[in-house]
Amino acid sequence: MAKSLDSNTLSRIAPKLAELSQQVLFADIWQRDILTPRERSLITLGALTSLGRVQQLPWHINFARQNGLSREEIAEAFTHLAFYAGWPAAVSALGCLDEEQN
Numbered sequence: 070m071a072k073s074l075d076s077n078t079l080s081r082i083a084p085k086l087a088e089l090s091q092q093v094l095f096a097d098i099w100q101r102d103i104l105t106p107r108e109r110s111l112i113t114l115g116a117l118t119s120l121g122r123v124q125q126l127p128w129h130i131n132f133a134r135q136n137g138l139s140r141e142e143i144a145e146a147f148t149h150l151a152f153y154a155g156w157p158a159a160v161s162a163l164g165c166l167d168e169e170q171n
Contacts, residue, residue: 119154
């Protein structure tokens with residue numbers, strides 16, 4: 070499995086993508102007040118899980134924790150997703166949550 074890139078590595082490899090991620094995604098989209106950061110984190114975790122983007126999950130799990138989601142709420146979201154995104158996707162996501170604890 071490919072490793073997730075941190076912001077420094079992304080900046081080195083693809084500076085424009087890093088710039089767009091920071092300026093458009095995090096400084097604009099994540100700051101809009103229609104949805105809370107907590108709600109945006111739930112949506113992001115659901116999308117990443119459903120699409121099988123497990124490389125991105127560890128960072129977003131940590132971000133979701135910063136945005137007020139508890140481990141139990143994240144585990145419940147992944148459990149709920151088992152019925153909509155598939156059992157393997159949910160189990161893979163839960164594996165990322167377990168790694169976050171260690």
